[in-house]
Amino acid sequence: MNKTYKIITxxxxxxxxxxxxxxxxxxxxxxxxTDDEKxxxxxxxxxxxxxxxxxxxxxxxxxxxxxxxxxxPDLILAVCGCMMQQxxxxxxxxxxxxxxxxxxxxxxxxHFPQLLEEFIETRSRTIEIYDDDQGLVENLPVDRKYPxxxxxxxxxxxxxxCTYCIVPYTRGxxxxxxxxxxxxxxxxxxxxxxxxxxxxxQNVNSYGNDRRDGYGFADLLRDVNAIEGxxxxxxxxxxxxxxxxxxxxxxxxxxxxxxxxxxAIQSGSTRILKAMHRGYTKEQIIALVEKIRxxxxxxxxxxxxxxxxxxxxxxxxxxxxxxVRACRFDSAFSFIYSKRSGTPAAEMDDQIPDEVKHQRLNxxxxxxxxxxxxxxxxxxxxxxEVLVEGKSAHNPNKLSGRTLNGKLVNFTGDMxxxxxxxxxxxxxxxxxSLDGTxxxxxx
Ligand code: SAH
Ligand code: SF4
Ligand code: F3S
Numbered sequence: 001m002n003k004t005y006k007i008i009t010x011x012x013x014x015x016x017x018x019x020x021x022x023x024x025x026x027x028x029x030x031x032x033x034t035d036d037e038k039x040x041x042x043x044x045x046x047x048x049x050x051x052x053x054x055x056x057x058x059x060x061x062x063x064x065x066x067x068x069x070x071x072x073p074d075l076i077l078a079v080c081g082c083m084m085q086q087x088x089x090x091x092x093x094x095x096x097x098x099x100x101x102x103x104x105x106x107x108x109x110x111h112f113p114q115l116l117e118e119f120i121e122t123r124s125r126t127i128e129i130y131d132d133d134q135g136l137v138e139n140l141p142v143d144r145k146y147p148x149x150x151x152x153x154x155x156x157x158x159x160x161x162c163t164y165c166i167v168p169y170t171r172g173x174x175x176x177x178x179x180x181x182x183x184x185x186x187x188x189x190x191x192x193x194x195x196x197x198x199x200x201x202q203n204v205n206s207y208g209n210d211r212r213d214g215y216g217f218a219d220l221l222r223d224v225n226a227i228e229g230x231x232x233x234x235x236x237x238x239x240x241x242x243x244x245x246x247x248x249x250x251x252x253x254x255x256x257x258x259x260x261x262x263x264a265i266q267s268g269s270t271r272i273l274k275a276m277h278r279g280y281t282k283e284q285i286i287a288l289v290e291k292i293r294x295x296x297x298x299x300x301x302x303x304x305x306x307x308x309x310x311x312x313x314x315x316x317x318x319x320x321x322x323x324v325r326a327c328r329f330d331s332a333f334s335f336i337y338s339k340r341s342g343t344p345a346a347e348m349d350d351q352i353p354d355e356v357k358h359q360r361l362n363x364x365x366x367x368x369x370x371x372x373x374x375x376x377x378x379x380x381x382x383x384x385e386v387l388v389e390g391k392s393a394h395n396p397n398k399l400s401g402r403t404l405n406g407k408l409v410n411f412t413g414d415m416x417x418x419x420x421x422x423x424x425x426x427x428x429x430x431x432x433s434l435d436g437t438x439x440x441x442x443x
Contacts, residue, residue, distance in 0.1 A: 002041030002074060004034040010058060011048030013200050013236065014171075015081055017142075017151040018109055019046045022080070024141030025113050038068050040075060042116065047081035049089075049166050051338040058083060059092075065099045076119060078102035080109065082170035084129055086342070094127070105129040106171055110137045132172045133157065138181055148419040149196040149232075149387065150189050154182055154220065158202040160239065162266070163277045163344040164309060164337060167202060176208050179220055186227055195421060196232035196387055197224070204235045205242035218250040225254035231421055232387065232404070236262040237304075240288055241279040252295045259296050260406040263289070264304035268323030269316035272309050275348070282319055289327040300330040300375070300405035307364055308337040308357030310348035317360050324367055330375045330405075331432070332368050336361055369431055376429040379407065383439060386424045388417045399438070413438030 005026045009019040022044055023033065037043050045062065048054045065077050077100050083089045084105045093100050102115050107130040115126050133156060144150050155176040158168045186197055199220070201207060207217040217235075224233055233256045238247075240263055251257045267273050270281040280288075292299055305320060324332070336357045339346045384403045392398035392410040399418065400410045410433055411424050417438065428435040 023143035047083035268320035
């Protein structure tokens with residue numbers, strides 16, 4: 001039997017973290033990874049539904065497996081992730097994609113080994129989707145990509161129901177992991193050589209709200225900060241409405257918590273923010289960012305922005321540009337609004353024409369790049385601390401890694417320093433990255 005597997009991951013960090021768990025479970029079952037999906041024994045497609053083009057890409061790729069399976073008929077094709085939580089998608093797979101063997105959702109990834117074994121025995125298609133969480137499952141094996149840095153999910157789901165967003169429907173309600181379990185997991189990771197953790201949640205600032213024991217995200221940051229041997233703590237995503245003074249204070253005072261905040265604003269127009277159901281105003285964003293910058297020196301603040309939300313006028317868009325200029329974001333993911341059926345915004349009047357959306361995106365990118373360039377300029381000729389992640393993607397003779405505040409650095413140095421934290425001198429600051437030279441030895 002062909003016990004090789006390939007996982008294709010389409011989505012966000014949470015989706016990647018699920019793939020790491022699926023990979024861990026497959027390894028425990030005696031499978032080994034392969035890069036070639038055409039010759040693999042098992043292929044898992046872990047889908048994302050956040051924008052329409054993600055759906056299209058998935059159906060294109062799933063269609064290719066009709067041909068691949070003609071040549072490799074024993075290949076087992078499993079699909080999972082956020083798209084599978086939408087009945088219309090599962091229906092389309094059932095009716096039009098007989099090449100798919102196993103379908104499961106975001107609430108039951110721990111059942112995958114069982115579903116796979118059942119399929120191998122019966123060779124009949126298995127579909128298992130739950131509407132909501134089946135309770136948190138702890139201690140799944142996780143196949144982590146790097147030994148020195150790791151994702152740690154601290155919560156699942158989202159309660160916010162922003163009117164454009166599909167995530168609350170695909171990931172269910174917020175469920176926070178007990179903090180003892182999180183601390184235990186990170187302690188074990190550090191024993192295994194992990195230096196940096198990224199605490200993951202759709203809205204980490206509301207961590208603990210569902211547990212009602214008074215223990216929140218600020219407490220978690222402080223307790224993780226106390227873990228000996230851990231060097232860096234990152235977290236994402238932060239929602240402006242839940243960014244409390246207690247959390248800002250914890251970031252400012254915990255030495256391992258990186259001065260790097262992904263604060264997703266989505267828009268700068270109070271009117272659009274209201275229609276998005278975000279719960280804050282233009283003025284509140286500007287005041288919050290100013291407060292964070294005053295309290296946390298050299299903090300990098302990054303964001304997510306959507307252009308072309310239904311009803312967005314030229315004046316609304318200008319307000320977004322105002323906020324971007326006032327907040328001086330270090331970088332941003334900017335998205336063209338994508339209609340997701342089942343969300344309230346999909347039904348709103350006054351959907352914006354594609355060409356207007358594209359034109360606004362380009363104008364936004366111009367402003368973001370100019371500011372990003374200025375923000376990076378500060379680093380010119382500075383010495384910074386870098387966690388060396390591997391060879392540079394652009395030049396295999398160089399290394400790359402990230403500064404404390406998350407800036408990408410490509411630099412000349414010793415390959416033996418991969419996986420360690422070293423000082424690097426920045427020779428040249430660029431718009432999207434920094435170029436440098438390692439100075440000093442291993443620490
Ligand atoms: N929970 C996080 C991330 C959610 S998804 C947060 O609230 O920030 C990541 C990003 O995708 C969002 O921040 C948003 O900017 C974008 N996004 C979500 N739905 C979208 C849609 N329908 N169209 C375009 N972008 C969308
Ligand atoms: Fe989506 Fe809003 Fe939840 Fe983020 S906070 S996942 S944008 S509903
Ligand atoms: Fe993530 Fe996409 Fe789901 S962004 S939560 S994988 S819809």
